[in-house]
Amino acid sequence: MASIATTAGTEPVFHLEEEHAHAEGSSTMLGFWLYLMSDCLIFAMLFAAYGVLGGNYAAGPAPKDLFDLDLVAVNTAMLLFSSITYGFAMLTMDKGRVAATQAWLAVTGLFGLAFLSIELYEFSHMIHEGATPQRSAFLSSFFTLVGTHGLHVTFGIVWLVTLMTQVARFGLTEANRRRLMCLSMFWHFLDVVWIGVFTFVYLMGMLR
């Protein structure tokens, strides 16, 4: 096309370029990123609510009475490990190795489950001590923020199991790769939110 334009002489040639057809799912990643950004805003609201209400204990327990930093450190480690194992799953997916991908996905899911179990243990322990969500504004905002993150992890695990079934049935098809990449973004995004949670809620709470 370029050669035609130059041989046509000095007259400039203009082409009316048509919108070229995009492959199916070509904008999925950007769309999913936009969803994650909207999710990020939800967490920003919850962080703001915690920031505003987090100091109102209503003569109830304060962070120092409730939080166990050792437990939170273990929890954080679980999420960090699940992040890198998901990374390995993506690397093996690129090489088209189905079994290895499934194995890394399973490991990721187990780390996610470990994270959830520890969080639920922490919650039940707190509730057992009388630190229920309705006890004070601090506890309401705490359970809303941390619980919303936990719910996201729960749905992430449901999604992970769904995709493992899909990969088992249909292999690493184009569509399955795309889905796994979306879940990858979701999973790493949850890790980023958790950085905010353990810093702002747990570590800062212990400093109060």
Add this chain to the structure above:
Amino acid sequence: MSAHDHAEGHDHAHGGAAHGSFKTYLIGFILSVILTAIPFWLVMSGAIDNKQATAIVIMAFAVVQIVVHMVFFLHMNTASEGGWSMLALIFTLILVGIVLTGSLWVMYHLNANMMPGLHDMREMP
């Protein structure tokens, strides 16, 4: 030309986001372990006497770690999706900044100005 278009479309279908390599994942992981361990250690051991200084330091560590995760795990760069994902990120960060600082600022001043007992009541009209 059409072949080129097709190749571009195909490339695009992969999301335009590289997955990184084993090395970048490992670097990101090691960095995030270090960036997690230091703030936990700072708070648990009370290495810095001043609580406010500790708070500022661990906030700084969190910001750095978020950037590390964005680059090494989420593969954020100015080129992915033709810059649109970066634009969305910047827009979100501005909104998050407004929400967080705005809420904290307003509520802090509400507390400071409306709590009885903080002011001398005799000066009240």
